Every structure is written in C-alpha cells, then in structure tokens.
Amino acid sequence: MLIIFIICILALNPIAATENSSDWKTQKVENVNFKLAPQYENGELVNSKYYTIKNMFIFSIRYIDSDSFLKSSYGDDASSEDTHYIKNKNIKGHNSSIIYQERNIDGVKYNTTYIYFPIKDEIYCISYNGSNITQDIEEMIKNTPKQTMSEKKFYSKLTHATVSYEYSQREENSYNDYYYRTPYQYNNQNKNQWGKYYLAYSLGRSSRYYY
Template sequence: MRVKLALFLIILLIAIPHISAVDTSDWIELTVNNVDFKIPDKYFNESKGKNHIKSYRYSNQFAIISCVDYNTLKEEYGSESTSEGIVDITQTSVSGHDLIHIYNDYKSRWDTTGWNKSSVFFSTGTKIFKITFKGDKITNEIKEIIKNTPKSKMSEETFITKLDNAQRDYLTEEYNKNLELDLEDYYRTYNDEHDRGHFYYWGTNGFGVGGTHRY
C-alpha cells in the first residue's frame, strides 16, 4: 500500500508542472521599444502590427507600455501608485524579473462595478515596462509573458529606487499644479470682487500684475 502511495505521489509531482504550464505555441511575437514579447493570440490585433515604439494596447483589456523614458515612467507609475481605488500593492519577482503589482478596483457613482484592473511594473534588460490586464492576480499567462522577455540586468535596489523617484517627482508636480490652480481661482475671484483697474495672475514666472485701460 505504501509503495502504491509513493508511486502516486511521484507521478503527481511530475505531472503538476505540465498541468500548470502555459501553452504558448500559438502566441504572437511582437516588439515594443526594441524588446521582444510573446503574447496570447486573444490580445493580438493584426491591424496594429507587430512593431511598436512605446506601447501596445488591446482596448482596455491588455496593454504593454514602455517606461524607458523617465517622463513616461513618472506619469505611469506615479499616477498608478497614487490613484484612488487601490486595493493592494505588492512587490515580488517572476523568473528573475523584479516587479510591483498594483490592483485597482475604483468605483464611482457612474460605475459601481469597479475597474478590476491590475498593473505590473517589471524590469527586463536595463528597462522598465508596464503590463495592464483585467483581474486582481498575476496569472500564469502574465507570468509567462514576463518570463519570455530578456533577463533583467537591473538590481532590485536600482529598480525600486527608479520607481520611488518617479512617484516622488509625480507627486511634487501634481502638488505644484494644484497650487497654481488654487491661486488662479483665488485671484480670479479677487479680481471679480475688486475691479480697480488692475488684476493679478499666475504665469510661468510666478505672480504678475496686469493693468486695464478704459477709454
């Protein structure tokens, strides 16, 4: 009896990798910003072609975005990591690729079903990419996509530092934008209430005073 049980466990252990393995035989190869990807056929749109400079998008179901440019990384990671509706942010790795997984299920008065959207920022070679997809978990399918990209040459510390800097700079810019808008609203209201032949405004060089001439 013990021998049969042992044989059963051995067969089960051998079979598990094959059961969980993802069949990529019909996947499509495409290139985004000089990095080769393989994606499931269901996400491929022939009209979009197989070569993409900065991003590949398949409606709102799936996207691959190059975050090589710092401004892109700042906008993509900064907005994603500070967005309303974030349920979970997790740091992990897939086949040697460090990554941050963000799950967002934002709901509003107009859309109570929620976004149910995940974003994964990961390192490949010396670059950072973002993949978005529906669902709250990194599926074997998404792991396989990441696994098939070039091996990461970026240390975990460098990867996290780049993301932290991008988030910090994004928040700083958003704060300054909101400050400018608040000041514009204040002085617009002040000008409306105190029409004395001059007005205050906020420009690229800071505050300014303008004059009105009446004829």
C-alpha cells in the same frame, strides 16, 4: 493505480500554458519581442511603444521610455485613490512592482493589475483585467530577456517617480488655489497683506518677516 498515474502526469505538467508557450504569437514592443498568450493575441500596436486590447484597463504592454513617463504612469498609479494595494515581487527572475486598481470610468467598472518590471536596463509595464497574477502573465514575463538593471536602481527609480509625481500634484493644486480664488478671497488677501506691511513699518522691522 490509474489515479496515481494521473497525479504523476499532473505533477510533471502543472501548467498547460507553459508547455505551449513556444507556439505563442510574438509581438515586438519597442526593443523587446513579447510572446503573447492566446487571449492577448488580437490586439493593436498603437505605436512602437504601446500594444493594447481596447485599452490599458483590459490589456496592454507599454515601454516606459523616460523618467518623465515613469513619473506620469507609475507615479500616478501608485498615488491614485483607486489603488487598493502595491506590492513588490520577483516574477521569474524579474523584480516587479504590482499595483491593483478598481475604478469606474463612464459607468464601466475596471479591475486592473499593473506590473512594472525591468527588461535588460529598461522598464516595461504589462496591465490586464484581473486581480491575480495568472500563469500566462508569469510565462510572458519569463519569456522576456533577463534584467540587467539592479534591484536597487529599479526600486529607486519607482520611488523617485512617485515622490516627483506627488510633489508636482501639490504644486499644481497650489497654483490652482492661487489663480482660481474668488475676487473676495483675492481682495481679502490684499487687505491682509497691506496690514502686514503696515505692522512691519510701525514696528520698524523688515516686511519680509511678514510676507
């Protein structure tokens, strides 16, 4: 009978952290008050849009205040070679995109999960050390205001951010290839270019077809 009683108690109270979340410390990040699980309380509000413990690979809450910031943050995370997986999930009524990365920075290994999700009509990102979505992280998201941004708009913004980031990277690589080539490559291209002009002249065609 004692075992049955204990099982019933556990069934009614599966998550101890959830029971006590009303007592969690509150931290405002831009327009939202976040309830912080105890292990995330002793952080620093770097500015009104960024709360962190040590760095974003350990723990952070970021307010994504613009499409350009979404491009440089989500776009970079989604395109990174360090990313092991990306998956979409509804977490406590919030659409989300979850990115898991493993990276080595200056000899320090980080296993970091990034969760991008909407609060009202704005996007925030919680990142933390670990590969699993913990009950405390879910509870923190649950305690934020409901999203008013539609699911379609949210995921469209993420897709656009990723495409824009990858395009800008290709443009930057092309720029670097052009301006940082060796003198031999530059001179050789000039010779080839003059050869194209001469061929165009000889054939009586516009040189634009050979440029």
